[in-house]
Amino acid sequence: MTSYIMTIPVVPNNAIHPVPGPLYARIRDELRVQIVSGNYQPHQKLPSESELISRYEVSRITVRQALGELEKEGLLFKVAGKGMFVSKPKPFQDLARLQGFAEAMSQHGYEVYNRLVGLNFLPVAAELTQRLGLAKGLPVTELRRVRHLNREPVSFDISYLGSHLGERLAKEDLASRDMFLILENQYGIPLGFADLAIDAVLADAETAELLQIAKDTPILRVERLTHGRDGAPLVLEYLYCRTDNFQFRLRINR
Template identity: 50%
Template sequence: MLKMSGKTNLANTGNRPLELNVAALPLYTQVRESLRRDILNGTYPPHSQMPSESQMMHSFGVSRITVRQALGDLQKEGLIFKVMGKGSFVSKPKAFQSLSRLQGFGEAMAVSGYETFSNVLSARAVEASQQVANRLNIRTGQAVFEIQRLRFLNREPISVDVSYFPLELGERLAQEDLAVRDIFAILENDLGHNLTHADLQLEAICADETLARQLQVDEGCAVLRMERLTYAGDRPIDFEFLYYRGDAFQYRLRINRT
């Protein structure tokens, strides 16, 4: 239970008390921090059910409104989610990629210790749509090479990538092992292209039937869609549509006010 004098140890199922100055922190903050710690240290693993409000009231010795304030903060942070009539559950942590530098997906995820691989859905020459042609500075209808991949993170589908390249470059890429290698790495290390920058556009869309089936999500659920045009010097060489599961992945960016 939370005590109201001096310093206190918050009761928790992990039996690893957190020492807090009660005079400085509201009760709901103490409850929130104790629960957050137990979520982050694995005491409550992803998708497990949290104790009921009544159990928390008894364990912490606080009121129901205090427990609800603490749970509300954790829900806003994305650490838990609520199911009507069933209670609170621990959210699955989202993988993330920083947009502060240009990286391939596998390259970015490897830094965090994630396992990645891809299934190549198709690799073929197609006629450039007006949008693709405008991005790659070619004629509408001109032949380009399209590569579609279903990408996996820790053996779960995470994104569908649809990429367009100048024809000869795409044909060369299709000969490589795209199941385990990033296209950016191939472009730079094998084909000698110095990737310099990319233009990005992000939006949320609803998954259609095909996308939902590929990503193993419900049709109509939110998906993060990125358009990315990557340059080698001043030449655009890679235009992509990237569709990420909104429940499992996020992008992060630090913005300075200067």
């Protein structure tokens, strides 16, 4: 996969009170605030272009430019012959909490399904062995799953863990159960914390096919090394996530 640096857009604080600038940007920012604040509800129709032209006393080109930018951001969608409508918020997982995918999504009432596409035992994996804190020469288990949310693929997850755990997990129902919950509730291994790294990559042919997107589509890659409560590393994961139907969120305190 080809990596490249991605800047995650953040709505600035001053978007609540738009600053002087191009007319289309001021209209865009004002509409964005109304959408984000809930003044316009999901699937609610926005005022027509003519109404916005009259309200802001601008040209049709200016209104269309503002609406076009909000559509690119995923806040609006167009229905031919009917106008612009507010998009339904994307499902999201809070990265500030160490949870399995199904554990996090079930709290919001979403349907979750995991498709197991590979379970392999790697006899020679020096770097993985080192990162997982295993004795040199011990095999590593590779677990490959496609995570589905409401019957649509959202991520392709590749997990590595010691074979002493992998051999047990191979006998579990990994289609409907979270690995984290199995480790804690069934194996009695309490989780402690995880180290994360996030970047953007272009989907290779295999990942694109599994996620049902075009090859070279930009996706998020999350590297997560989860440790037990005793601090020992347990699971190293690479999560390749679509950006059009799923979000990660994080609250950061000063």
